[in-house]
Amino acid sequence: MRSRAREALLRFYDAHARALPFRGAGDPYAIWLSEIMAQQTRIETLIPYFERFIARFPTIASLAEAEEDEVLSLWSGLGYYRRARLLHECAKVIVRDYGGEMPRDAAARLALPGIGRYTAGAIGSIAFGFEEPIVDGNVTRVLARLYGWDEPVGSAALEKKLWAEAAALVVGERPGDLNQAMMELGATICTPRAPQCERCPLSADCAAFIGGEPELLPTPRKRSKPRKEPLFLLLAVDPAGEKLLLKKSEGALFGGLFMPPHGIETGDTEGDRDRALEPFGLRSDEAPVKLGELRHILSHIAYEVSVYRIEIEHESEYARGFDELDSLGLSRLTSKALALL
Template structure:
């Protein structure tokens, strides 16, 4: 809890609320999940928006809500279809958690999200931020939120120093968020904080001259806006090479479904392995087939290459043609395998973005090896 000397004065809190709420109502962007304060729509949108930009989320959200308009519709859908509608957004654990939580909500609450913090936090994939967004925006419950935008706004308003990811700074920021959110219109206030961070209080070149809270901002008053929030220590980039094996049977390719707990879990892909040091592309492709479907193959020519970034991992994915020498596929390192028409592989199966690029390139025909984007 904030000590008395750390808590913003009541008149400061009142001025911030009085300035932010009308600004948000006048300037908020028109976004599909803001059309109605439906708890399910808030939950889906906030989950999609984690580590993903708004402009990317909009078409995914629209398609998702058309196919899974209610918690019950999502719970009744097979996981593979859910992953297919998520394909391209990345961080697929979010989709798996949505699906698992929807089933819990149907079983325990009859398909209606509970308006209770502890009950929401008990659902798969819902943390304090998402729970606060659902409670405040959909149910009008006074609950704080803290996302990247809010961290930036609060850090500058109140000169919060230190690593925003540390327990000490997180605690301070959550306490500030709790102190500021009003009893009336908590959802509008929380969305106003996020909107301010997304459109005005930017990481670089903030538009302080247009900020409704400029008069309350300690960082602006002391010339420290550019310093805050203090940058986290970035994880070192890890570079990996992966190789996928392309085994054809007429117009079909052999694809496997990944185990759910691994990278791109639950998605379909061409058999893939991480390339070891001193291992050739051909050797890695052959090992991928052995480890996933217990097939001995004769590696052929490289077909394509693509690059992909996942958090701090930079992955280069090569595709190599192979011919089966002997054996029948057995799902040893995957959940399932199947011969899939190449023309349908990228569009009708949940596949990762780099695999989709490879598959589309193969569908178009490759006369020579090339990089695909």
């Protein structure tokens, strides 16, 4: 069955692979960048980000030389900003230790910041043609359904089966295309809901399809609900409406991104205002005007955000012109709040 599956996957890829800007050239940098961007992000969403990023930083060396603020600015909107910081850090290591070229050795790739087994395998197979396996969400779904594996996603038992089978499948010609074929099949045909089994090249051997309930596999992992947390966010503008207070956050959640004054909402609006302005070295007696409410959900926190505006006279080092915002690394939450002004 494995040889049939391999042949069917490559035929499918030849006939139906999407034209994506990072495919075809075999550029290790482009493949690495696209795989990092694709984590937690749909391909359709990342394409314009990829194109802007690669236009500004066409080489690993140019990325390594960049300021973190510019890297985060180009990443702004993709979320999960730790990916961008690790990408930047990794580029510096590659320039320092490997002359700006992605290492061909698998162990060396795995030792780089932000590169795990999946990303290392994607670079090795797609860019270098090595028989290195990959397992992501799409591959997990394809293989779990094909073989009828019902262990929960993320469990050690399922991970062991997935990597063993992926390693066996990738042996042979065109390992990079084989890996991309599984990802493509999972993204376009073998989808989480309403899979198009009638179009699937593996349906004749697929245990989940034969069993009649493909959507039941893979068995989802148990997830805890994100905790709710009230957040007070203050848009402090100057009287001319030209500048806004923004400060680079040092916290774990928004670290490295520019945020307006903010803090946990207590219900004491004036007290919340004073606590939010304190890190900026400013005070105000003006009553904040509520602009609206937002929900901002991260993997483990659901922020219930109250957005306020005040007008404040200030000559602060943290005052940023509205015409500067596109060049700053803003959090997605900040962008959503600014839309209420």
